[in-house]
Amino acid sequence: xxxxxxxxxxxxxxxxxxxxxxxxxxxxxxxxxxxxxxxxxxxxxxxxxxxxxxxxxxxxxxxxxxxxxxxxxxxxxxxxxxxxxxxxxxxxxxxxxxxxxxxxxxxxxxxxxxxxxxxxxxxxxxxxxxxxxxxxxxxxxxxxxxxxxxxxxxxxxxxxxxxxxxxxxxxxxxxxxxxxxxxxxxxxxxxxxxxxxxxxxxxxxxxxxxxxxxxxxxxxxxxxxxxxxxxxxxxxxxxxxxxxxx
Amino acid sequence: xxxxxxxxxxxxxxxxxxxxxxxxxxxxxxxxxxxxxxxxxxxxxxxxxxxxxxxxxxxxxxxxxxxxxxxxxxxxxxxxxxxxxxxxxxxxxxxxxxxxxxxxxxxxxxxxxxxxxxxxxxxxxxxxxxxxxxxxxxxxxxxxxxxxxxxxxxxxxxxxxxxxxxxxxxxxxxxxxxxxxxxxxxxxxxxxxxxxxxxxxxxxxxxxxxxxxxxxxxxxxxxxxxxxxxxxxxxxxxxxxxxxxxxxxxxxxxxxxxxxxxxxxxxxxxxxxxxxxxxxxxxxxxxxxxxxxxxxxxxxxxxxxxxxxxxxxxxxxxxxxx
Numbered sequence: 001x002x003x004x005x006x007x008x009x010x011x012x013x014x015x016x017x018x019x020x021x022x023x024x025x026x027x028x029x030x031x032x033x034x035x036x037x038x039x040x041x042x043x044x045x046x047x048x049x050x051x052x053x054x055x056x057x058x059x060x061x062x063x064x065x066x067x068x069x070x071x072x073x074x075x076x077x078x079x080x081x082x083x084x085x086x087x088x089x090x091x092x093x094x095x096x097x098x099x100x101x102x103x104x105x106x107x108x109x110x111x112x113x114x115x116x117x118x119x120x121x122x123x124x125x126x127x128x129x130x131x132x133x134x135x136x137x138x139x140x141x142x143x144x145x146x147x148x149x150x151x152x153x154x155x156x157x158x159x160x161x162x163x164x165x166x167x168x169x170x171x172x173x174x175x176x177x178x179x180x181x182x183x184x185x186x187x188x189x190x191x192x193x194x195x196x197x198x199x200x201x202x203x204x205x206x207x208x209x210x211x212x213x214x215x216x217x218x219x220x221x222x223x224x225x226x227x228x229x230x231x232x233x234x235x236x237x238x239x240x241x242x243x244x245x246x
Numbered sequence: 247x248x249x250x251x252x253x254x255x256x257x258x259x260x261x262x263x264x265x266x267x268x269x270x271x272x273x274x275x276x277x278x279x280x281x282x283x284x285x286x287x288x289x290x291x292x293x294x295x296x297x298x299x300x301x302x303x304x305x306x307x308x309x310x311x312x313x314x315x316x317x318x319x320x321x322x323x324x325x326x327x328x329x330x331x332x333x334x335x336x337x338x339x340x341x342x343x344x345x346x347x348x349x350x351x352x353x354x355x356x357x358x359x360x361x362x363x364x365x366x367x368x369x370x371x372x373x374x375x376x377x378x379x380x381x382x383x384x385x386x387x388x389x390x391x392x393x394x395x396x397x398x399x400x401x402x403x404x405x406x407x408x409x410x411x412x413x414x415x416x417x418x419x420x421x422x423x424x425x426x427x428x429x430x431x432x433x434x435x436x437x438x439x440x441x442x443x444x445x446x447x448x449x450x451x452x453x454x455x456x457x458x459x460x461x462x463x464x465x466x467x468x469x470x471x472x473x474x475x476x477x478x479x480x481x482x483x484x485x486x487x488x489x490x491x492x493x494x495x496x497x498x499x500x501x502x503x504x505x506x507x508x509x510x511x512x513x514x515x516x517x518x519x520x521x522x523x524x525x526x527x528x529x530x531x532x533x534x535x536x537x538x539x540x541x542x543x544x545x546x547x548x549x550x551x552x553x554x555x556x557x558x559x560x561x562x563x564x565x566x567x568x
């Protein structure tokens with residue numbers, strides 16, 4: 001089985017968010033970038049397929065050279081090869097078309113992408129990708145097994161979960177649950193050394209659709225101070241009469 | 247050239263979010279000087295949508311679509327969009343809508359913007375406000391394609407009545423076997439339980455509860471309030487509660503009217519996940535817990551003393567206001 005894991009380079013979850021250039025750009029100053037957590041769950045599941053079923057695992061990222069440290073980390077975790085599409089990821093449609101262009105030539109059986117990236121939260125790359133390629137698609141995937149050409153997945157639904165079955169080639173939008181948090185791998189020294197020697201191919205972007213444009217950003221208005229109350233009585237009264245939520 | 251809205255349902259009945267997205271679609275249609283057409287699947291009381299400004303309902307009646315199927319639903323909506331010459335499609339932010347909307351976007355070459363929190367700021371250029379950076383910020387996003395898909399964030403716009411008469415038509419799309427290549431085998435859903443996505447009120451517990459055996463009072467409080475239960479990341483990581491209850495940046499976002507956090511200190515990732523909730527209450531024994539800075543109301547105290555008292559007071563309150 002040949003697997004491609006799509007990796008998004010995102011600010012660490014503890015990052016404070018600021019904007020620059022008249023609030024038109026994300027301020028990367030002092031921000032640590034990491035593998036998008038939803039992608040990391042998928043990458044770790046892909047490593048399981050590599051170890052147990054002999055799969056080959058490639059990763060792909062749409063980004064400029066600055067994303068390479070994140071890609072090297074994915075290689076240090078155990079991916080075999082990497083492909084970088086040399087373009088700033090302007091919107092989800094654009095990213096999906098770039099990835100589709102790589103995938104159509106790569107004969108991948110399984111494409112693993114995160115349900116969404118935790119920065120722009122577009123949540124559209126896996127679905128657009130699958131549709132452009134005519135591959136089967138399961139979103140919000142929390143479990144995946146592959147036997148021959150048959151895939152059994154569990155996806156999260158509001159208030160529960162659904163087990164689905166389909167065939168390869170398949171695209172999944174993965175998330176927490178694909179593997180346990182404790183199974184996530186921290187690259188060891190050997191992995192880091194080996195990653196330096198692995199192939200990182202750089203391909204130039206194709207002309208692609210840009211469907212949306214973030215014109216401006218802002219932050220939520222700061223809240224007033226918390227109202228501390230001493231009793232359950234008082235809280236119930238405030239929730240009813242002031243906040244009007246009960 | 248109406249605005250098309252996908253109204254979600256369960257067992258033939260519209261979900262609350264269906265009325266919210268219909269209300270939103272009406273606001274967009276008013277801005278565009280157009281009308282609202284809804285597409286619904288195997289629903290019974292389609293004229294209910296008239297109360298929220300829907301003037302036409304395309305009702306798909308097909309047993310094959312009794313269970314949600316993202317590709318088949320997306321294909322049906324695509325065909326409805328074409329037959330109505332729609333340029334704006336409105337969906338919710340449910341897990342199912344977030345599954346089908348990107349498929350629809352690819353088919354229609356439409357810009358899709360999820361997590362939208364307000365009616366369009368302008369229609370030329372078409373600009374909407376949405377949450378980004380896991381609720382730590384907002385983006386004002388322009389959709390530059392001719393066809394546009396908007397995913398409305400739960401509880402952000404609200405349900406707004408706008409009485410009209412809905413003309414109901416049967417609509418059946420042409421579907422192939424390949425549309426059903428992903429087959430549902432089993433659905434595991436606790437009947438009668440409120441889901442986090444649909445809930446007006448969410449009661450959430452953290453590490454301060456010390457162990458899964460203490461969750462009874464969280465469930466009891468949720469039951470009294472008609473709320474959904476949730477938890478912080480460490481709690482789901484330790485297996486005290488299922489992953490589906492994990493609220494935060496890498497878990498579920500919560501946009502309820504009331505969010506009650508019990509024994510949760512308020513890590514930045516957790517606060518990001520709940521910041522869209524309107525009123526936040528925190529109960530924590532540590533007065534320095536970061537959550538107090540983000541909350542509207544707080545009680546500094548031991549959850550094991552405060553929560554039972556709160557349950558008791560809420561029961562009294564409900565008895566008086568029944």
